[in-house]
Amino acid sequence: MAVMILPGAEWRQREGLAELTAALGADAARYVGGAVRDTLLGIAVTDIDIATRHQPEDVVDIVRRAGFKPVPTGIAHGTITAVLPSGPVEITTLRRDVSTDGRHATIAFTDDWREDASRRDFTMNALYADPLTGEVIDYFGGLDDLAARHVRFIGDPLRRIAEDHLRILRFFRFLARFGDAPDAPALAACTQRARDLMALSRERIADELLKLLVARDAVRVLRLMIERDILLPVIPEVDAAGVARLETLAANEAAQGIAADPIRRLAALLPADPAINEAVGARLKLSNARRKRLASAFQSIGVEGAPALAYRIGSEGAVDRLLLSGDDVGAVADWQPPVLPVSGGLLVQRGIGRGPDVARLLRQVEDRWIAEGFPQADRAEAIADAVVAQFLGEESSKNA
Known part of the structure; x- marks a missing residue:
């Protein structure tokens, strides 16, 4: 198989990155995960992750000697954040799982690249790249899967889900963002183990769901999730009618040039009932501001008109209500509400x-x-x- 070389994306020229990777050493550090995957797909990269053979305490010293600030953001799990002039870079020591319970993992450090790759969820997320040459290292066929837009678990899907139940939602999120036809073994495993989601914290569920809702193919994938009762154990309020409302909203957003918003899309997915929406927001442990926005999304626009609505509840809330009702947002999309001139x-x-x-x-x-x-x-x-x-x-x- 021909050697794949990572394209010279803009992020690879970030100030301080070459000095950092040089300090870590050519055979002891590789780019990994989303930065590699998204660069190969031609998607802009915001977060840079480096995997390394160095122990976390050694990484702290190396980063400091290289002239950068090390922050022990997750040192117990092997992660150090190096603060470069161009932004943070996460450096994580190679790991293997010692034990898992579906929510947490006990890990040990290793110096084996393949062992580290084998604990990752999907083949497209287990791609590494040499910082100097750009050569992509692929242990599990991730390059072929990426080219085919095939989201596939590394190894047995049931075992990977048993290790971390959140991988059920991650599978569907990645399917909505990158995938084409769903991998049959993965889909069967997610369907079989959907009730495992009940063991997860609602914050983790909300984080994955909100990311899924703004993915490029969210409607198709959510329809598949409803057919398979994936969300039934944790958000039973979501049904096929909700997906139809989401489809209409997504069309309205696209037609009016408004960016997809996860809270607005969650509102579309739920029944048009403020009490239900408030209850779901509380269950997902959303912030008070997000819960209020969710609960008010389907309330009346009122007879005063769109600018008055935007003045009273804010432009964001007004855009939500207008888009969900199929109305034009042009009058308030970029409007800054004035201040009452008298006091x-x-x-x-x-x-x-x-x-x-x-x-x-x-x-x-x-x-x-x-x-x-x-x-x-x-x-x-x-x-x-x-x-x-x-x-x-x-x-x-x-x-x-």
Whole structure:
């Protein structure tokens, strides 16, 4: 088989990278994983990972002697982050699994490249490259699988899933991002062991699911997952109707030139019920902001129009609602909501006593200002004067 050479991608010229790999040594360090895979696919690389034969403590010294800052981000598992002028690079000592329980692995360090490769999930993720020559090292047929867009487990799929249950979701995410027809043994194993997902933390499930939702072929793969009841143990609310809504949303995003967003797409996948969406967001341990956005995604746009909606709930939330309802987002996609030109202090100057009346009247001013299309300061002050005059007149009538 002809030798495959890694193309000279931009990331390989990053400042400090050549010095770092030289310090680690030609036969003791190789690029690995996503940087190699994505470069071969012509995809932009953001994260650089290096596998090394050096022990973690030695890596710390090597990085420091090379003039860079070492950060022990995961030293117990062999990972050191080298902070270069051009950004971080993760360096991980070659490893083998001693024991696994589907959620965590006990590892030992090794100096055997093939042993390190054998513990990785898919063949396309077990590709290494020599930093100096660019030669790609492939132990399990990953190059052929990559060329065929074939997502295949290394070894027995059932065994690999038993080692780490998250690999079920990773299989479908990689299928949605890189794959073509699903690997039959892998699909059968994922289907058989879908209930293993219940043992995982909801944060890990959410992380994989949100990444899957924005993959290029998310709709097709999610439809396959629903057919196979993959998500049923952890998110039973997702069904074929949800995938149909997601398909419509994805078409709307593409037609209007709006980037796919994982929370918006999750909202489409779930029933249009704020209570259900809030419950799912809580179950997945999403942040409060994401849960609120998820729960409000299908609420009414209102009669005030898109700019008013964007002003009240933010442009992001407005875009969600408009896209999910099939409406045009042009009026708010790049719109920066203005700031109300008047404040409570102006109302006090106009004779309103400090307290709840100020807040209530300011909301009235804001509502009229929004209804008039966010006019400039002079008109906003005129609106405030009218609101104050009406209030003082009513108060005068009460006291007469």
